[in-house]
Amino acid sequence: MAKEKFYITTPIYYVNDVPHIGHAYTTIAADVLSRYHKLSGDNVFFLTGTDEHGAKIAEAAEKAGKKPQDFVDSLIPKFQNAWKKLNIEYDEFIRTTDSKHEKIVQDLVTKLQKNGYVAKRKYEGLYCVGCEKYYNESELLDGKCPDHKTKCIRQSEENYFFLLAKAAKDTKLYEKIKKDEIKVAPEARKNEILGKIKAGLEDVSISRENVEWGIKFPGDESQTIYVWVDALINYFSATKIYKNGPVWPADLHLMAKDILWFHAIIWPSFLMAVGEKPPKEVFAHGFFTINGQKMSKSIGNVIDPVKIAEKYGADALRYALLREFPFGEDGDISEEKIAEIYGSELAAGLGNLISRVLTMTVKYLSGEIPHTKRNIDEHELRVGGSFNWKKAYKIYDESVENLQFNRALEAISKVVKTCDQYIDKEKPWEISDDKEELRWIIRGLLETIHQIAWMVYPFMPDISQKIARNLSIKGLLGKSPDIKESWSFLDENTKVKKPEPLFPRIEK
Numbered sequence: 001m002a003k004e005k006f007y008i009t010t011p012i013y014y015v016n017d018v019p020h021i022g023h024a025y026t027t028i029a030a031d032v033l034s035r036y037h038k039l040s041g042d043n044v045f046f047l048t049g050t051d052e053h054g055a056k057i058a059e060a061a062e063k064a065g066k067k068p069q070d071f072v073d074s075l076i077p078k079f080q081n082a083w084k085k086l087n088i089e090y091d092e093f094i095r096t097t098d099s100k101h102e103k104i105v106q107d108l109v110t111k112l113q114k115n116g117y118v119a120k121r122k123y124e125g126l127y128c129v130g131c132e133k134y135y136n137e138s139e140l141l142d143g144k145c146p147d148h149k150t151k152c153i154r155q156s157e158e159n160y161f162f163l164l165a166k167a168a169k170d171t172k173l174y175e176k177i178k179k180d181e182i183k184v185a186p187e188a189r190k191n192e193i194l195g196k197i198k199a200g201l202e203d204v205s206i207s208r209e210n211v212e213w214g215i216k217f218p219g220d221e222s223q224t225i226y227v228w229v230d231a232l233i234n235y236f237s238a239t240k241i242y243k244n245g246p247v248w249p250a251d252l253h254l255m256a257k258d259i260l261w262f263h264a265i266i267w268p269s270f271l272m273a274v275g276e277k278p279p280k281e282v283f284a285h286g287f288f289t290i291n292g293q294k295m296s297k298s299i300g301n302v303i304d305p306v307k308i309a310e311k312y313g314a315d316a317l318r319y320a321l322l323r324e325f326p327f328g329e330d331g332d333i334s335e336e337k338i339a340e341i342y343g344s345e346l347a348a349g350l351g352n353l354i355s356r357v358l359t360m361t362v363k364y365l366s367g368e369i370p371h372t373k374r375n376i377d378e379h380e381l382r383v384g385g386s387f388n389w390k391k392a393y394k395i396y397d398e399s400v401e402n403l404q405f406n407r408a409l410e411a412i413s414k415v416v417k418t419c420d421q422y423i424d425k426e427k428p429w430e431i432s433d434d435k436e437e438l439r440w441i442i443r444g445l446l447e448t449i450h451q452i453a454w455m456v457y458p459f460m461p462d463i464s465q466k467i468a469r470n471l472s473i474k475g476l477l478g479k480s481p482d483i484k485e486s487w488s489f490l491d492e493n494t495k496v497k498k499p500e501p502l503f504p505r506i507e508k
């Protein structure tokens with residue numbers, strides 16, 4: 001029963017970048033949300049892809065001795081394989097060199113012109129090829145780009161400008177953000193964006209004279225459309241390109257704070273200026289540093305998410321990244337931190353609990369899902385005491401819906417702990433005379449890990465499948481799990497299998 005739609009996007013990443021842990025972070029978060037909403041029966045469409053035009057990419061192609069199109073084509077598998085290795089299941093992977101996208105971009109820019117939001121203007125400034133943008137003298141350090149540390153070139157161009165200030169005013173951008181009609185989150189980012197609008201917006205150049213590798217500007221073949229305009233439109237194009245594609249407007253654009261400006265100001269103004277609806281929500285998460293330092297190729301501290309996934313498992317990486325610090329805030333990550341979470345919460349926590357419960361079931365009850373005369377529902381509550389799985393589920397649901405992933409994972413981890421305490425208190429291995437009591441205790445624990453399997457699914461799909469196989473949880477088995485509509489109990493006609501370790505010891 002398909003309920004509401006949920007159209008979620010990640011940024012489209014620069015195709016000549018190597019997918020690093022920063023890109024992985026956003027994409028994993030989007031995948032968790034996508035899986036969670038699919039499980040709730042929402043009609044989810046999860047889009048990711050690559051940003052493939054612009055001078056930087058053309059330059060890299062030339063260096064590689066390839067034509068730009070061949071060059072970008074050759075880079076796609078790198079992204080798609082990385083996402084596959086991280087258990088990311090997007091619905092479509094959009095590329096800005098898709099000819100259908102290119103046509104849609106031209107159509108929208110034409111509409112923008114028709115609606116009176118484009119003007120041609122002469123522009124002179126200090127241009128950085130690396131950033132593909134102009135800087136003011138005061139922004140430079142010794143005449144060099146603050147990011148790339150390369151010399152900026154004085155350049156003058158006649159460009160087409162998007163009349164951003166007028167568009168924002170005409171479309172009531174400020175009021176819409178203020179009233180959450182366009183939700184900008186977290187709250188602090190919303191205030192930042194409102195502040196920027198209030199301070200006054202400058203019109204933005206949306207064409208380039210000297211960049212050939214791009215979409216031709218409609219009505220003026222001597223110019224190409226600025227990469228950012230081309231890139232932002234991907235979210236809209238997807239609604240037109242794919243059969244059974246998503247429906248505009250997007251429910252959630254997910255990204256880091258570095259590109260919030262484009263998504264929360266330029267993009268909604270542009271859309272409304274061409275008569276389309278703005279996105280419903282734009283959420284910017286924080287940036288992370290590696291061992292306290294900015295992640296950069298020159299420092300040499302870039303973490304390859306695929307390597308980490310090969311060592312610890314994709315699911316453990318997914319868990320650790322979202323567990324370490326609150327989504328939305330800045331944070332620090334390192335392999336040591338991932339290893340620490342792996343060892344404590346995953347191997348010694350979740351993995352050990354599953355193994356304990358299944359081993360006891362096999363040892364004392366020949367692997368049977370024990371039948372008990374007492375009310376199981378009541379029992380599940382007793383297992384967790386004041387923090388039982390029902391309470392955890394409530395916190396978990398609320399948290400995932402509000403993108404508080406670390407809080408959702410904390411709830412799971414707390415249930416694991418309460419189960420461990422329950423086992424230590426009840427000492428099932430000491431009960432030899434009262435089989436009904438033993439069945440009752442073990443059944444409660446099994447039902448609790450049954451629910452844990454559902455809870456971990458969006459975060460750790462492989463681990464969830466493994467638990468599901470051990471407990472024969474039909475709804476979770478197979479390619480895509482069932483919609484979780486009602487609470488069910490384990491099937492008493494099945495037997496549990498002796499577990500394989502879920503989180504094996506990792507050699508240092």
Ligand code: MSP
Pocket residue numbers: 010011012013014017021022023025026051231232233254255256257258259286287288289295
């Ligand atoms: N191509 C543009 C986006 C166009 S979207 C219409 C772009 N690409 S990018 O490859 O540079 O990716 C930027 C995004 O990568 C960030 O918004 C974030 O999602 C992710 N991250 C890159 N580095 C990151 C960190 N150090 N920390 C967290 N996220 C990071 O910009």
